[in-house]
Amino acid sequence: SRSIRLAVIPGDGIGQEVVAQGLKVLGAALPQDVKLETKSYDLGARRWHATGETLTDAELESLKDHDAILLGAIGDPSVPSGVLERGLLLKLRFAFDHYVNLRPSKLFPNTTTPLAGRPDIDFVVVREGTEGPYVGNGGSLRTGTPAEVATEVSLNTAYGVERVVRDAYERANSRPRKKLTLVHKNNVLVHAGHLWKNIFDKVGAEYPDVTTDYLHVDAATIFFVTQPERFDVIVTDNLFGDILTDLAAAVTGGIGLAASGNINPSGAFPSMFEPVHGSAPDIAGTGKADPTATILSVALLLQHLGYADEAARIEAAVAEDLTERDAARTTDEIGDALAARVSG
Amino acid sequence: SRSIRLAVIPGDGIGQEVVAQGLKVLGAALPQDVKLETKSYDLGARRWHATGETLTDAELESLKDHDAILLGAIGDPSVPSGVLERGLLLKLRFAFDHYVNLRPSKLFPNTTTPLAGRPDIDFVVVREGTEGPYVGNGGSLRTGTPAEVATEVSLNTAYGVERVVRDAYERANSRPRKKLTLVHKNNVLVHAGHLWKNIFDKVGAEYPDVTTDYLHVDAATIFFVTQPERFDVIVTDNLFGDILTDLAAAVTGGIGLAASGNINPSGAFPSMFEPVHGSAPDIAGTGKADPTATILSVALLLQHLGYADEAARIEAAVAEDLTERDAARTTDEIGDALAARVSG
Numbered sequence: 001s002r003s004i005r006l007a008v009i010p011g012d013g014i015g016q017e018v019v020a021q022g023l024k025v026l027g028a029a030l031p032q033d034v035k036l037e038t039k040s041y042d043l044g045a046r047r048w049h050a051t052g053e054t055l056t057d058a059e060l061e062s063l064k065d066h067d068a069i070l071l072g073a074i075g076d077p078s079v080p081s082g083v084l085e086r087g088l089l090l091k092l093r094f095a096f097d098h099y100v101n102l103r104p105s106k107l108f109p110n111t112t113t114p115l116a117g118r119p120d121i122d123f124v125v126v127r128e129g130t131e132g133p134y135v136g137n138g139g140s141l142r143t144g145t146p147a148e149v150a151t152e153v154s155l156n157t158a159y160g161v162e163r164v165v166r167d168a169y170e171r172a173n174s175r176p177r178k179k180l181t182l183v184h185k186n187n188v189l190v191h192a193g194h195l196w197k198n199i200f201d202k203v204g205a206e207y208p209d210v211t212t213d214y215l216h217v218d219a220a221t222i223f224f225v226t227q228p229e230r231f232d233v234i235v236t237d238n239l240f241g242d243i244l245t246d247l248a249a250a251v252t253g254g255i256g257l258a259a260s261g262n263i264n265p266s267g268a269f270p271s272m273f274e275p276v277h278g279s280a281p282d283i284a285g286t287g288k289a290d291p292t293a294t295i296l297s298v299a300l301l302l303q304h305l306g307y308a309d310e311a312a313r314i315e316a317a318v319a320e321d322l323t324e325r326d327a328a329r330t331t332d333e334i335g336d337a338l339a340a341r342v343s344g
Numbered sequence: 345s346r347s348i349r350l351a352v353i354p355g356d357g358i359g360q361e362v363v364a365q366g367l368k369v370l371g372a373a374l375p376q377d378v379k380l381e382t383k384s385y386d387l388g389a390r391r392w393h394a395t396g397e398t399l400t401d402a403e404l405e406s407l408k409d410h411d412a413i414l415l416g417a418i419g420d421p422s423v424p425s426g427v428l429e430r431g432l433l434l435k436l437r438f439a440f441d442h443y444v445n446l447r448p449s450k451l452f453p454n455t456t457t458p459l460a461g462r463p464d465i466d467f468v469v470v471r472e473g474t475e476g477p478y479v480g481n482g483g484s485l486r487t488g489t490p491a492e493v494a495t496e497v498s499l500n501t502a503y504g505v506e507r508v509v510r511d512a513y514e515r516a517n518s519r520p521r522k523k524l525t526l527v528h529k530n531n532v533l534v535h536a537g538h539l540w541k542n543i544f545d546k547v548g549a550e551y552p553d554v555t556t557d558y559l560h561v562d563a564a565t566i567f568f569v570t571q572p573e574r575f576d577v578i579v580t581d582n583l584f585g586d587i588l589t590d591l592a593a594a595v596t597g598g599i600g601l602a603a604s605g606n607i608n609p610s611g612a613f614p615s616m617f618e619p620v621h622g623s624a625p626d627i628a629g630t631g632k633a634d635p636t637a638t639i640l641s642v643a644l645l646l647q648h649l650g651y652a653d654e655a656a657r658i659e660a661a662v663a664e665d666l667t668e669r670d671a672a673r674t675t676d677e678i679g680d681a682l683a684a685r686v687s688g
């Protein structure tokens with residue numbers, strides 16, 4: 001009989017609440033014969049305040065021993081900026097070599113978009129997850145003095161770029177429109193930009209059916225609001241991907257619906273699934289958090305683990321639910337409604 | 345009697361056409377007693393193809409000998425990416441220490457915005473212009489091989505950050521809403537981010553009337569489309585400013601209206617004014633280019649040189665003209681209409 005060993009990191013603020021709904025829907029979606037084993041990890045702001053720890057080596061080892069990780073949200077204003085991001089969230093992405101940061105954007109019916117005319121939006125951003133300006137390479141000299149100099153180094157390797165670009169071509173090739181857009185800023189960041197562009201062109205020769213396009217990141221933001229229907233699959237670096245996917249979430253109904261997967265396609269380490277949103281401490285405990293982004297992240301998790309039908313059922317349930325959704329429903333009620341649709 | 349010595353760099357594509365209209369309106373706006381002397385520089389793609397030169401030392405020297413520079417647009421697909429950007433456009437910004445890259449965004453009446461509900465948008469981005477990821481510090485090793493490594497270094501100094509942050513506080517303090525938002529990504533780019541945030545807080549102590557706010561760049565893009573009315577003045581680094589101002593242009597009627605000033609507030613070097621848009625070779629020569637962004641850049645130029653009333657007249661003329669604008673008007677007709685309003 002089949003089984004899934006799932007590590008769960010609820011985290012801070014609304015993280016706890018949305019993860020509970022994610023697990024509810026996961027349970028409802030899984031076939032009866034699949035045994036789900038979950039292990040919860042107490043990580044995040046509270047833990048750091050209590051112990052000064054962000055993620056111990058023992059926890060990192062223990063996390064490895066799972067098929068996947070479901071994460072809610074990490075962060076609290078009481079923790080200095082960067083401590084939990086670098087010490088926990090990015091540490092996991094780097095330690096588990098999550099080089100494909102997958103972020104689909106779809107404008108579901110009956111959702112609010114700030115865009116007039118409700119364009120037809122259905123694209124996926126393949127954001128590089130282990131390189132670029134996120135490597136933590138940099139420092140500061142004469143810190144806090146008028147003579148301070150601070151640097152941040154973006155590191156890009158042919159190895160790292162080629163594998164994510166290849167993944168993006170594969171995804172584009174398997175979609176009906178077969179279109180892949182590279183986003184970078186190769187007219188200014190010429191070294192990294194030329195590396196990306198050369199590899200993009202080189203790998204592209206192996207995918208003759210995929211139509212390609214290149215956009216500077218600044219121009220890409222324009223098209224996200226004026227012509228988002230032009231995009232199918234986008235591949236981009238870690239920082240540009242961070243920026244573009246928040247904008248994508250905003251134009252497709254908001255951060256309450258944006259799912260993501262931090263994927264290690266080789267399977268050497270567990271992949272991690274999380275909503276794009278943060279811990280939103282201002283609404284924690286009010287029942288106002290929308291668990292849909294987490295539930296859609298559970299669908300990505302199922303897809304990754306080979307449960308494609310179950311993943312599709314969750315996505316269909318979300319689409320149906322949104323067309324009938326009552327704005328006043330609580331976190332729990334949304335989770336219940338989706339679980340009922342998925343199992344029904 | 346007063347005079348303005350203006351260097352003009354029409355550049356490529358529609359650059360020529362829009363600059364012609366900018367000069368037309370400048371002539372119409374200036375008081376009779378002001379003598380306008382212009383000197384045109386043949387720089388850009390054609391020049392590079394013909395001579396291999398982007399900007400000679402002699403030209404750089406000669407440009408210094410002016411009160412301001414008006415630039416149209418630089419770039420053509422026939423020139424390898426980065427050559428003209430690094431060799432000409434950014435060279436000028438760096439050589440003339442244009443540390444305030446000023447980009448106002450205003451949603452004029454009767455313009456097309458992709459945003460539903462036409463929010464009230466009127467903010468200005470103060471983009472740092474001489475540091476950050478734009479310094480050109482980086483390189484590549486084993487270029488073109490599977491073992492390539494490429495870096496880009498973002499350089500940030502207390503000196504460079506403080507002067508632009510101070511400029512932004514001054515601007516915020518002189519506006520009715522007196523609100524300043526710092527945009528960075530200090531939870532990931534911790535070294536540069538902390539330098540920016542510390543200086544932002546320190547200088548803020550000198551401006552007790554200015555309300556301050558901090559946003560991560562990804563979150564800022566969300567607010568640009570969901571709540572752009574929350575912004576008054578934004579200060580940010582060179583790359584984030586590049587991205588945000590294209591998005592700002594998109595939500596306020598498009599790149600055809602977005603003006604910018606590359607300003608050296610000390611006056612040690614001439615400041616340079618240019619539309620945010622590029623050379624748009626696809627519409628060059630068709631009469632479809634909108635010269636308004638260049639004309640609004642001329643208003644920023646006049647403002648910078650102390651002709652505040654004339655600058656205000658141009659802005660008012662644009663606002664009036666837009667309410668009556670016929671979509672079919674040519675570049676030349678728009679220039680004529682604005683010149684007539686300004687002089688009338």
Ligand SMILES: CC(C)[C@H](C(=O)O)[C@@H](O)C(=O)O
Nearest residue numbers: 085089090242276531532562
């Ligand atoms: C919290 C932060 C480190 C993270 C990122 O920048 O990647 C977040 O914004 C995201 O997009 O997942």
Ligand SMILES: CC(C)[C@H](C(=O)O)[C@@H](O)C(=O)O
Nearest residue numbers: 187188218429433434586620
């Ligand atoms: C052309 C390019 C070098 C430039 C920049 O990135 O600054 C442009 O996008 C701009 O915003 O003025």
